[in-house]
Amino acid sequence: MSHEAQKAIARQSLLLRSLPEQHVETLLSHAIWRQYDRGETIFLQEEKAQAIHVVLEGWVKLFRMTPTGAEAVVSVFTRGDSFGEAVALRNVPYPVSAEAVSACDVMHIPSPILISLMKEDPEIGISILAATFTHLHSLVAQLEQLKAQTGAQRVAEFLLNLCDSDAGSCDVALPYDKMLIAGRLGMKPESLSRAFSRLKAVGVKINRNHAVISDIALLRDYAESDPAENWGR
Amino acid sequence: MSHEAQKAIARQSLLLRSLPEQHVETLLSHAIWRQYDRGETIFLQEEKAQAIHVVLEGWVKLFRMTPTGAEAVVSVFTRGDSFGEAVALRNVPYPVSAEAVSACDVMHIPSPILISLMKEDPEIGISILAATFTHLHSLVAQLEQLKAQTGAQRVAEFLLNLCDSDAGSCDVALPYDKMLIAGRLGMKPESLSRAFSRLKAVGVKINRNHAVISDIALLRDYAESDPAENWGR
DNA sequence: CCCGCAACATGACAATTGTCAAGTTCGCGC
DNA sequence: GCGCGAACTTGACAATTGTCATGTTGCGGG
Numbered sequence: 112m113s114h115e116a117q118k119a120i121a122r123q124s125l126l127l128r129s130l131p132e133q134h135v136e137t138l139l140s141h142a143i144w145r146q147y148d149r150g151e152t153i154f155l156q157e158e159k160a161q162a163i164h165v166v167l168e169g170w171v172k173l174f175r176m177t178p179t180g181a182e183a184v185v186s187v188f189t190r191g192d193s194f195g196e197a198v199a200l201r202n203v204p205y206p207v208s209a210e211a212v213s214a215c216d217v218m219h220i221p222s223p224i225l226i227s228l229m230k231e232d233p234e235i236g237i238s239i240l241a242a243t244f245t246h247l248h249s250l251v252a253q254l255e256q257l258k259a260q261t262g263a264q265r266v267a268e269f270l271l272n273l274c275d276s277d278a279g280s281c282d283v284a285l286p287y288d289k290m291l292i293a294g295r296l297g298m299k300p301e302s303l304s305r306a307f308s309r310l311k312a313v314g315v316k317i318n319r320n321h322a323v324i325s326d327i328a329l330l331r332d333y334a335e336s337d338p339a340e341n342w343g344r
Numbered sequence: 345m346s347h348e349a350q351k352a353i354a355r356q357s358l359l360l361r362s363l364p365e366q367h368v369e370t371l372l373s374h375a376i377w378r379q380y381d382r383g384e385t386i387f388l389q390e391e392k393a394q395a396i397h398v399v400l401e402g403w404v405k406l407f408r409m410t411p412t413g414a415e416a417v418v419s420v421f422t423r424g425d426s427f428g429e430a431v432a433l434r435n436v437p438y439p440v441s442a443e444a445v446s447a448c449d450v451m452h453i454p455s456p457i458l459i460s461l462m463k464e465d466p467e468i469g470i471s472i473l474a475a476t477f478t479h480l481h482s483l484v485a486q487l488e489q490l491k492a493q494t495g496a497q498r499v500a501e502f503l504l505n506l507c508d509s510d511a512g513s514c515d516v517a518l519p520y521d522k523m524l525i526a527g528r529l530g531m532k533p534e535s536l537s538r539a540f541s542r543l544k545a546v547g548v549k550i551n552r553n554h555a556v557i558s559d560i561a562l563l564r565d566y567a568e569s570d571p572a573e574n575w576g577r
Numbered sequence: 578c579c580c581g582c583a584a585c586a587t588g589a590c591a592a593t594t595g596t597c598a599a600g601t602t603c604g605c606g607c
Numbered sequence: 608g609c610g611c612g613a614a615c616t617t618g619a620c621a622a623t624t625g626t627c628a629t630g631t632t633g634c635g636g637g
Contacts, residue, residue, distance in 0.1 A: 197477040236469025244430040
C-alpha cells in the first residue's frame with residue numbers, strides 16, 4: 112500500500128479525524144511506520160508506553176496473561192483503529208500486551224510529540240479523550256455481555272456487529288480465525304463450535320470463514336432474549 | 345460531616361489531587377453538593393452527561409440494564425472516588441446508570457466549568473486522562489477475571505483487595521451487601537454463597553458481614569492457581 | 578412485642594461450559 | 608503430490624453455575 116493511502120487511513124482514525132489539519136500534519140510527519148509479521152509482539156504488558164498506535168492494515172489483539180499462563184483477549188483492532196491513547200500520555204506501564212494476529216502495518220506516534228502539542232492546544236486532549244471514551248464504552252459493553260449473556264448469545268451479537276444492515280439477510284466473512292474469536296468472546300474454541308451449531312436454529316449457517324444470516328431481526332431477538340426462556344431450545 | 349471535611353475528601357480524589365491549587369479552588373467553588381437516599385438514581389444510561397461526580401460518603405454503583413431487564417454491575421465507588429470524567433467532557437450519553445446503594449453525599453462538578461478551565465490549561469486534560477486511565481485499567485482487570493477465573497477465585501481476589509497487608513492473617517468487613525458483591529463479580533447470590541463455603545478450605549471464614557482470612561498468602565495462591573488443578577477440591 | 582419482609586443459606590435439578598480424546602479438513606512446505 | 612501439523616468439529620464426561628424451592632435469620636414498622 113502506498114504511503115499516501117496509509118496516511119489517508121490514519122486520518123480516518125477516531126484519534127485524528129477531529130483534529131485541526133495543521134496538527135494532523137505535525138503528528139503524521141513525526142510518526143514511525145512499521146510492519147509486523149503474524150504473531151509478532153508490538154508491546155508487552157508492564158512495558159512503559161511511549162507511543163500511540165494506529166493500525167493501517169491487518170489485525171492486532173490486546174490481551175492479558177494471567178499468572179497461570181492463560182490469556183484473556185481484551186480487544187481486537189483493525190484498519191483505522193487507534194489504541195494506547197490513555198497510557199501514552201502518562202508514562203505508565205501498559206496494562207495489556209499487543210500482538211499482530213495477521214501481517215500488519217502499524218503507525219506509531221511518539222508520545223512526546225503528543226504531549227508537547229497538547230500543551231499548546233487543549234483541543235488535542237479532547238480528541239484523545241474521545242478515543243479513550245470509545246474504548247471505555249466498548250469495555251463496558253463487553254463486561255455486560257460476559258455477565259448477562261450466554262455464550263451463544265455473545266456469538267450472535269458478534270455476528271450482528273459484522274452486519275451493516277439491521278434487517279433482512281446477510282452474508283459476512285469472519286474477520287479472523289475462530290480461536291481468536293473464541294478468546295475475544297471469553298470461551299474455548301469447542302464452546303464456540305457448539306454455539307455456532309446452536310445458532311443454526313435461528314437461521315445462521317457457518318461455511319468455512321463465512322457466516323450466512325437468514326434473518327437479522329430474528330438473530331437479534333435471540334441475542335437479546337432472556338437466557339432462561341430458551342430452555343425448550 | 346462538615347463542608348470543609350468534604351472538601352478535603354474531594355481533594356484526595358484521583359481527579360483533583362494532582363491539579364494546581366488555584367484550579368482546585370475554582371472547581372470546588374462551582375461544585376454542587378447533593379445527598380442521595382439508598383436506592384436513589386444519580387443518573388440514567390442514555391442521559392446526557394453534564395457533570396463529573398465525586399463520592400464524598402457512602403457507596404454508588406454503576407450498572408447497565410440489559411434489554412431483558414437483568415442488570416450487570418460495572419463498578420462500585422466510595423469515598424474519594426470520581427467517575428464520569430470521560431463522558432462529561434464530550435456531551436455524550438452515559439453508557440451506564442448510577443445509583444446510590446447506601447445513603448450518599450456526592451459532589452457534582454458541572455462539565456462547562458471543566459471545559460472552560462481545560463481550554464486555559466491543558467494540565468486539566470492530563471488529570472482527567474489520569475482518572476480515566478485508572479477506570480480503563482480496572483475494567484480490563486475485571487474482564488481478565490471474568491474470562492480466566494472461576495467464581496470462587498474472583499471472590500478470593502475481591503477479599504484480597506480489601507486487605508491492606510499482603511501476608512499473615514486479616515479480618516475485613518464486607519463493604520456492601522452480598523447481593524451487590526455477587527453482581528459486581530458477575531454471579532448470582534447463590535453462587536456467591538457456595539464460593540464462600542468453598543473458600544473455607546483455604547482459610548476463609550464468613551461471619552455476618554465480616555470475613556476472617558487466616559492466611560493471606562495461601563488465599564492469593566488459590567486465586568492465582570489454575571482452575572483445573574483444584575479438581576480434588 | 579410480634580409480624581412480615583428481605584437477605585442469606587442450602588439442596589435438588591437442569592443447562593452450560595471446560596476438559597479430554599478422537600477424527601476431519603485444510604493449507605503449506607518438501 | 609504427499610504428508611505433516613494446526614485449526615476445527617464432535618462426542619463423552621465432569622465441574623460449574625443458574626434456577627427453583629425451602630428454610631433460617633435478622634431487622635424495621637406497626
